[in-house]
Amino acid sequence: MIRIGIVGCGFIGTVHSFALHQLIAGGLVDARVAATYDRDAAKAAFMAGHHEGAVAASTLDACLDAVDAVWVCTWTAGHLEPVEAAAARGMPIFCEKPLAPDLATAERLAAALCLVPHQVGLVLRHAPVFRTLAAEVASGRHGRVMAAQMRDDQYLPNQGIYGSTWRDDVSVAGGGTLIEHSIHDIDVLRWVLGDPIDVTARTGSLAGHPGIEDTATVLFSYPDGVGATLTSVWHQILSRPSTRRLEVFCEDALLWTDDDYLGPVHIETGDGAEAVEAELPDWVDRFTVGEALTKPLAQYAEPAKHFLDALSASGPAARGFPDAPAALAAHRLVDAAYRSAAAGCRPVSPA
Ligand SMILES: NC(=O)c1ccc[n+]([C@@H]2O[C@H](COP(=O)([O-])OP(=O)(O)OC[C@H]3O[C@@H](n4cnc5c(N)ncnc54)[C@H](O)[C@@H]3O)[C@@H](O)[C@H]2O)c1
Incomplete structure (x- = not known):
């Protein structure tokens, strides 16, 4: 026990x-x-x-x-x-x-x-929807990845169910939406596409909390002109729950989801479209x-x-x-995004 x-x-x-x-x-x-x-x-x-x-x-x-x-x-x-x-x-x-x-x-x-x-x-590493999507891409049956985009929006989490004050304090949180919330997204993008060559980012703090970015646009660059973008915002619409949407464009398919647990993953190919949805584990009965x-x-x-x-x-x-090395790899990409934004949107190699 x-x-x-x-x-x-x-x-x-x-x-x-x-x-x-x-x-x-x-x-x-x-x-x-x-x-x-x-x-x-x-x-x-x-x-x-x-x-x-x-x-x-x-x-x-x-x-x-x-x-x-x-x-x-x-x-x-x-x-x-x-x-x-x-x-x-x-x-x-x-x-x-x-x-x-x-x-x-x-x-x-x-x-x-x-x-x-x-x-x-x-x-999210335990979410069947991303496991399916990562496996479909890794299978190679849809051709090479051409581009991907992740969009994540959440209300500024110093209110509502996240009624904490530390998320306004850069010394406690480390930053805003990128490190506190979108480290999940960055981990998923790395899982599906691998490590980028460099990272370019633009961030802003519209709500005015110093060092706490509430808007971020990040480009992860891969060989052969392939790129993945992340748009991550902390808005003020309290009635709008935390949502994600991921689209992966492959040579022979578009794969997308707007759910972050069971799916479905939508897969559109030249043969038509299918929606792959996972079941809850039996044991939740x-x-x-x-x-x-x-x-x-x-x-x-x-x-x-x-x-x-x-x-x-x-x-x-x-x-x-996932283990600490995987989490650390996501931190390196977050850090590269912050360094890029601080340097006026210059491409930065992950440490
Ligand atoms: N994996 C997820 O989906 C997920 C979701 C939300 C939050 N988080 C993470 O979880 C962590 C906590 O977030 P939260 O929303 O629960 O914050 P919270 O403010 O609701 O809770 C944090 C608690 O930690 C306590 N605390 C702080 N320092 C302490 C210390 N040294 N010793 C003992 N207690 C201490 C505080 O008193 C508070 O009760 C953050 O790192 C956040 O990023 C992860």
């Missing part, structure tokens, strides 16, 4: 807490949440109250003393301390994205993660949250189950997915 600690009991910590609760109550993983910790003691106590026998620890060390694995869900600048403390104990770590506010700290954090079994919360919450929770339960199953099967040799 793996005893889990949750460090950081805010928005995403609560999502993980819910997902873990459903997996545990359904007998789907051999684990329990044994301790919680947050610098705000009331939040840790509230979360512990939802897990039978869990304690709200008053320090990070007390939390780590009580558990076998830790979920690091603090705000971005708060990831390093618990990751280094857990890694020093040889403890498996699930760490939220982005790893850190800047590339140098992300490198240091990734080095600590690599000492232990770990997984990073780039959850054991969830007790009702239909409306089952799908959003499954997006987080699936990666958690993957990591816990790996830990149960392989112990210290377990490999989570």
Whole structure:
């Protein structure tokens, strides 16, 4: 039985807490949440109250003393301390994205993660829709990729369900929409198209939070004139949920989706169009949250189950997915985009 600690009991910590609760109550993983910790003691106590026998620890060390694995869900600048403390104990770590506010700290954090079994919360890597799209492109049956475009829009996440203040603070968040949100998109583009030769970016902060870009247009350049663009905005339409749309133009097909979990992936070729849609995993039948919450929770339960199953099967040799090197590669592209924007839209090679 793996005893889990949750460090950081805010928005995403609560999502993980819910997902873990459903997996545990359904007998789907051999684990329990044994301790919680947050610098705000009331939040840790509230979360512990939802897990039978869990304690709200008053320090990070007390939390780590009580558990076998830790979920690091603090705000971005708060990831390093618990990751280094857990890694020093040889403890498996699930760490939220982005790893850190800047590339140098992300490198240091990734080095600590690599000492232990770990997984990073780039959850789109577990989404069947992108798995299908990446596999279709990699198969070569649609010819070479000619161009791709990802469009991501979300309301400025210092309000609504993301009612946090740290996302306005560059020293805590590291930047705006590119590092905080679109690191997911950049990871997906890298998964589908590989590493670009260079990155060109333009960013702006229309809402006026210094260092927090709320509009970004990025060009990732590949050999043979191939390019992928990312348009990422944080708008002010609170009724408009977070949405993504990815289009990949191949020589013999257009592949696109505007969903970020089950799909469908639309594939249009000279032979016609098809829509490939994935099913929820069978095991969500054991969830007790009702239909409306089952799908959003499954997006987080699936990666958690993957990591816990790996830990149960392989112990210290377990490999989570995605891992720190993959997350670091996405950070390098984010960093290149920031350097390009700062240099007036000059093409920059990833570090
Ligand atoms: N993978 C995803 O889909 C996803 C979604 C949302 C957020 N995130 C990431 O998760 C992280 C947290 O985001 P959030 O929306 O939950 O923020 P939040 O503000 O809702 O919660 C963060 C919590 O961490 C606590 N905290 C901060 N530093 C701490 C420390 N050193 N020790 C203990 N507790 C500490 C705060 O008190 C707060 O309760 C961010 O890095 C964010 O980018 C990932």
